[in-house]
Amino acid sequence: MRFTTAAALLYLRLTTAKGWFASRLRRLKQPKYLVGAVVGVAYIYFFFFRNLTRNRMPRASDAPAAPPPETFEIIPDVAAAALLLTIAINWIVPRGRAGLMFSEAEIAFLFPAPVRRSALIHYRLLSTLGGLALTALFLTLVSGGWASAGVSAWLRGLAWWVMLGTLSLHFTATSFVVTRLLDRGVSSLARVGAGLVVLVLAIGVPLVWTLTALPTPTQQDFAGAPAIARYVETALDSGPLPWLLAIPRLVTAPLFAGDARAFVQTLPFAILVLAAHYAWVLLSAVSFEEASIAKAEKRATRLAALRSGNLRTTATKRIRDPFRLRDAGRPEIAFLWKNLLAMGRPFRPQSALVGAAIVAAAAFWLSSAGLRGGQVLLTVAGGVVLVVVLLLGPQFARHDLRSDLKNADILKTYPLAGTQLVFGEMLAPIAVLSTIAWLALLAVTLGSAATDVPPVVRAGAALAVAIGTPFICALQLVVHNAIALTFPAWVQSVSNPGEHGLDVLGQRLVFLAGQVLLFALGLLPAAIGGGVTFFVASWLSEPVLGAVLALLVALTVLGVEIWAGVRWLGGRFARFDLSAELRP
């Protein structure tokens, strides 16, 4: 790379990094980012930073979860094996042409510029290695709790960086090799045959050798963590594995060096492997430009989609109408129809019926075959799904106002009251979450037939939960949409997976806490009303009557809360000034 070119590229990289950092600092002037940054820094400090200075072997008194020393000793070997497995999968999994990850601007300016191809590759590889420093820093923080003794956090960070860099360069080199094979016409029968032979020799033989050489585990090998650790250690020393793991062990060794001396002894070998990979990429340079352009466009489209609130880039498969939408009728149903379409093929009324039939058939089969364990498993699985859907579902089922805020200007031209629009937008997530919860509830109810709980009680409880489910989902959706409409600019950055940084991490934590708190406050009146009704009615009459009345009271309170929430949201949406709310 000529000096002038290198200087220009270095200037680009440094000014980009400086600009990124300055923009991050500048936006701290906005309270939403400042508050987020404070919370994010506090979180990182309390959960990770204290670990950074804890450079010692975990002691038995540390925590019940701390691994025993025998287990800790095999971690380096397991890490090397994981690295080997990752590399092997990378070779086996099919891939397209090699492409380096340039941005669209870099392609527009650098590709037509009088810059050597090798300079472009150097630039990209060094940029990638530089970017991995942040990932290495993060992993250093996270791994603070279980890292080995005697090595400072900075050295551990360097070890992480070397390992990640080697892996990244290996992936790039792999893609270059595959592209070279493709360019040489690997698709011909002869090449495919040769490829298969290479595949068998390079992967199949070592795999079979390894599998045959592995000692057969006995029951004693699973008698606690130390026994498992000993077995794993023996297994990793059998067959060709010591040979296959030789280079991965060189790469991971600095990370698990016991002290500074061991680190200094192992680091040069790891760096040597890294340098060899770098040279490999340079020597196997292929035509990467087209694939790089395609990658950049795909990335830009994805980023644009994420910024506008979509997790998927663009729809490419048309989906049949979930149901027939007539021209006349309540407009809210049009939003249910539209959002079900947006959710995709599985979310159709027919799918729910098929799901129910499968759950019922499975429960019937388990019951008739006398598989009690299977019934318990079905009950537990259903229960877990039910809890997850009820508590976390609204966080992920975002096909309501949250995903349509980007279309707010068009939605506001529709001849609809704000309340109609908000309620219509919420219908699809309510319907989908309720349906999934009902299916899970069906599994719990049918699976628990093996228990001693009387059928009447099981059916009654299931009915109560089934009726309450849409109310619980709706209440949470009101909270989520209220937050989205009250803090649209916050939500824009919080819900964008492309946004990173301590400030955004802090924003997400603040949001999560706010959502949980509001949901709990929303449930409180219903719980108090239902509880009081139950005790009074049970005292005056039968507990069954008390339970029924309590359910009715709780649902009424929830219904009123939801109705008031939707009314408020409707008014808020009608007054919502998008241009003012989302002005930078």
Added chain:
Amino acid sequence: MIEVTALSKVFGSFTAVRDLSFAVRPGEVLGLVGPNGAGKTTTLRAIAGIIPPTTGQVRLAGHDLAAEPLAAKRALAFFTDEPRLFDYLTVRQHLNFVARLYAVADHEAIARPLLEELEIADRLDSLPAELSRGMKQKLAIACGLLHSPQVLLFDEPLTGLDPLGIRRMKDSILKRARAGASIILSSHLLHLLEEVCSHVLILKRGEKIADGTIAEIRARFGNGDDKANLEDVFIRATGGSER
């Protein structure tokens, strides 16, 4: 009929539109022109009910937008410069959705000639991702025209259209005006406005500099040149700068 009275829109300390009043009668096409940042889009968005005006009144087809928003919006179609479509709905599903919102009975019979006029009748089952930008624009227009609006607002409607598409769009706008619609057209393409518009309103820094028929505007800013084109008139009226 579009009636705008003393409309102002303020963002913090910045006044985007100041004390703007004008009217567009049925059959008239008003060209909204001005330098970048003059307040054209803000004006259109306030008239469409997308952003609430800080002060002033907007009446669409006789309905006060603030007091009777639903009735006013039933008479309205707003076409943004960038077609805003739902990613997961096909052309047919877009029309179906809009028909339900506006309660358009037998929408398929209305949509068919509309789609043929806009030349997208053969793309009924296409998703937005499968359409060119021009076709997306046409779909947005078909959705807007489905309920036969009396008030049409166009913000840079020709962006992304090919020459034939531009010709068809001009014809389509004039056809709606002849049918009695009140139309506002915001564009930087002054020759287009000259061909299509009956009236012109010039904005600068959020304030109205002039409005009237094209002949009146030409007479006022043409320096006695009866043949001065709208571009010359515009440059003279705005002083040849944005500020």
